[in-house]
Amino acid sequence: MSELIFRTRLMVAADWDEVSRLIYQSLNVWYEKNRGFKLVSGTWETMRIFPRVYESLDPNCCVLVEETNSNRIAGSCFFHPRPRHVSLGILNTHPDFFGHGVASLLLRYVIDFSEQQNKPLRLVSGATNIDSFSLYNKAGFIPTCFYQDMTFSVPANGLAVEIPSGMVIRDAVESDIPAMVRLELELTGIEREQDYRYFLKNNDGIWHVSVLLGISGQLDGFLVSVKDPGSNMLGPGVVRTEEQGIALIRYELNKHCGYSPVWLVPSRCRTLVNAMYSLGAKNCELHISQVRGTEFPQTGIVFPTFMPETG
Numbered sequence: 109m110s111e112l113i114f115r116t117r118l119m120v121a122a123d124w125d126e127v128s129r130l131i132y133q134s135l136n137v138w139y140e141k142n143r144g145f146k147l148v149s150g151t152w153e154t155m156r157i158f159p160r161v162y163e164s165l166d167p168n169c170c171v172l173v174e175e176t177n178s179n180r181i182a183g184s185c186f187f188h189p190r191p192r193h194v195s196l197g198i199l200n201t202h203p204d205f206f207g208h209g210v211a212s213l214l215l216r217y218v219i220d221f222s223e224q225q226n227k228p229l230r231l232v233s234g235a236t237n238i239d240s241f242s243l244y245n246k247a248g249f250i251p252t253c254f255y256q257d258m259t260f261s262v263p264a265n266g267l268a269v270e271i272p273s274g275m276v277i278r279d280a281v282e283s284d285i286p287a288m289v290r291l292e293l294e295l296t297g298i299e300r301e302q303d304y305r306y307f308l309k310n311n312d313g314i315w316h317v318s319v320l321l322g323i324s325g326q327l328d329g330f331l332v333s334v335k336d337p338g339s340n341m342l343g344p345g346v347v348r349t350e351e352q353g354i355a356l357i358r359y360e361l362n363k364h365c366g367y368s369p370v371w372l373v374p375s376r377c378r379t380l381v382n383a384m385y386s387l388g389a390k391n392c393e394l395h396i397s398q399v400r401g402t403e404f405p406q407t408g409i410v411f412p413t414f415m416p417e418t419g
Contacts, residue, residue, distance in 0.1 A: 110177050112208055116217050119159070119170035119184065127170070127184045128155040134200035138237070150337055157338030158198060161416055162186045165306055171217045173210045183210035187218045188418040191299045192404075194222040196231035197417040211243055219247060219400065228401030230298075230419065232372070232412045235394035249398040255372040255412065257393035258384050262369070266362040267387075272351050277359045280317035280330060282308050287327035288319070295346050296419075297404025303344070303418050307332050316363045320352050331356045334415050335364055342371035343413030350380040353409050357384070372412050380409070 119127060132152035139147040148154065162170065166188050173183040182205040186197035196218055201210040222229040234240050235254065271277050280288070285308065289301045307315040314336040320329035329347030334340065342360050347353040357371065372395060373381055397412060412419050 112205075113176045114173050114182060114208075114210065114213060115176055116171055116173055116213060118168055119172050121163075123172065123181065124156060124159040124163075126181050127159055127172070128152055130181055130184055130202050131155040131158060131198065131200050133203055137203040142237075148338075154336075154338035157336055157415065158186065161312075162188075162197065164311075165303065165416060165418070171214055173213050175205065180204075182208070183214050185214040185218060186417070187221065188416070189221075189225060189227075190302075190418060192227065193298050194218070194225060194227050194229050195418045196229055198414065215243060215247055222401070228399050228403070230397070230399050232395050232397045232414070232417065232419070235396045241396070244398055244400075247400065249400045250403065251396045251398050252403055253397040253406070253410070254375045255395045255397065256375050256381065256391050257370055257372055257395060258389040259368050259370045259392045260361065260384075260387060260389040262361050262364050262367055264366050266365050267358050269355060269358045269362065271355050271359075274323040275328070275352070275355075276321040277318060277355060278321075280308060280319045284317075284319050284327060284330070288330050291327055291330070291408075292346050295348070295408030296406050296410055298419065300344075300418055303416065304332075312336075316360070318356060318360050318363075320347065320356050322348075328352055329356050331360045331411060332413070333360050333363055333369065334413075335367065335369070336415075339415035340364065340367055340369045341413050341415055342369055343411040344416075344419050345411040347409050347411075350377050350383075350409060353377070353380050353411070354383045357411075358387070374409060377409055 129152045132155045136146045170186045172181050175182045183201040185199040188195040285304050307317050317332050322328035329352045331345030333342045
């Protein structure tokens with residue numbers, strides 16, 4: 109067998125199908141081997157959501173590792189430059205190339221990019237994959253928050269939503285975007301205006317955004333969700349209090365009647381976690397937010413997501 113030789117390059121449109129197959133195979137092989145089930149149901153085509161959405165949000169921001177003898181794509185990683193940080197998105201190695209340092213090459217590329225931008229690099233990674241944790245930990249990432257992935261089958265007739273006294277929850281509109289950006293900057297130190305304009309434009313018809321207005325009418329929280337064969341999740345979102353978070357989650361779940369979306373809850377938020385258990389939600393995975401570089405102190409409650417991983 110000839111020696112494997114790798115090179116990095118950016119993804120082009122002609123790579124979308126191969127990258128989608130790679131994501132599908134990488135996730136399912138790892139989960140079957142380590143957890144006894146396939147993570148991604150359906151066919152590989154559902155994973156086209158990643159190049160489709162991410163090339164709309166961040167063109168030319170997916171690095172590939174290619175094996176030069178076979179011209180096969182051995183790994184892929186999406187990354188997301190934002191005004192105050194860079195986000196490390198989904199990173200996958202093809203099962204045929206497990207153990208050959210492909211993930212390290214991908215990570216090195218994105219680390220170099222973030223250092224050139226002079227911005228911290230952020231991600232949310234699996235807490236049960238020790239190899240993944242070690243990859244990021246050795247590269248200098250520091251854990252910042254522990255999350256429980258929770259899921260729930262939303263009844264066809266929806267859920268009752270108890271809105272905190274004096275507050276209002278409604279569907280977001282374009283004029284809410286400046287307040288959403290200010291709130292996230294205040295509570296987390298990051299900015300993602302382009303994301304929220306993309307969600308509210310909703311050309312794909314898969315996004316929904318809710319906002320919560322406080323007693324004085326100011327925007328105190330928002331929550332996005334995606335409903336697509338490739339991803340059914342709540343997030344991203346931020347709120348000031350756990351009580352607000354409970355109400356926003358229930359409101360957004362009602363946009364997914366008959367489905368079983370997943371959402372991430374900070375484990376430190378005991379009141380919020382207990383409310384999810386009371387709802388009937390179950391834990392299905394664990395994740396850790398991590399940062400390489402300056403950590404922004406969080407003063408609110410953050411709901412990260414994997415579609416899109418721009419936080």
